[in-house]
Amino acid sequence: MNNPNITDEEIQRASQIIGIISQYYTKRIVGQNNLQLSLLISLIANGHILVESVPGLAKTTAAKVLTEAVNGKFARIQCTPDLLPSDIMGSQIFNYTTNTFETKLGPIYANFVLLDEINRSSAKTQSAMLEAMQEYQTTIGGETYKLPDIFIAIATQNPIEQEGTYMLSEAQQDRFLIKEKITYPTPAEEVEILNRIEGKVFEKSKAVLTLDDVRFLQKLSEKVYIDNSIKQYITTIIYATRFPDKFLTPDLSKYISMGSSTRGAIAFMQAAKALALIRGRKFVIPDDVKDLRRSILRHRVTLNYSATADGVTVEQIIDAIVGNINTP
16 A cells, blocks of 8 residues: 655655654653653644652653653643632733733643643633643633644643542543543663663753744644544444444443544544554554554443442443454
């Protein structure tokens, strides 16, 4: 299968850019390969990512490393219950010298915005942030301000500590292209982390690429070919999450309370194109879709309380659904 819209030279340049980013990442971050891949996919698809893990597993560092690699603008917003939408978006401030109101833009006007512990901010603030993520613009004092063309929100949440938090609703979670879960490093990886800290490897390095390189990847990703049979495969997976009784046995289908929206199908297509490009191809294959199943669906398939009581995870359900659908 060949795609005449993409030349071999473009694929070669894309592979070179992706290789440079990956090398920069692995030099600064030990392990966390799933997070690296998800961040790369988000970067190429220009989509937002939700990361779930306990504190102290290099989520902030990973976001900063990605920003530094492409010489982008980074902003970190520590979400707290008293955080206001204006603290993020910006507000109008009265200038007594000129007797006029001046607009001061908030930290969200950056290329990469880390929303640390997003579930600690109030529902009103979450709504304002997620509106900006969806519309790529904000309104201050009746005037609209566009966000950068490369704008990726990297939101984190702690799954353990829920006291004093405001859980993201299903509709809000749906606006994230990918949800990634990361776990503790292995003992060997932790030793390597200590060695690198001792050797000052984690100190900021010079950028190796530019935002124009990112724009090139994003435009090229849009041209990656995806066959109609694979689109049908994606929509069948989405359909199966909505009507699980047609694809799963009753002992598993009973755990699903809500399936994926159409955004899930769109996310599958965009992420699969990005993954194909990362893997050096001009076209999407079924394995690209399969490999993304958990990242795309884990925040779009909602389980009921029976699943929690019986120790059934959303990943188990997703694997069962995809396993029962014929691969094109």
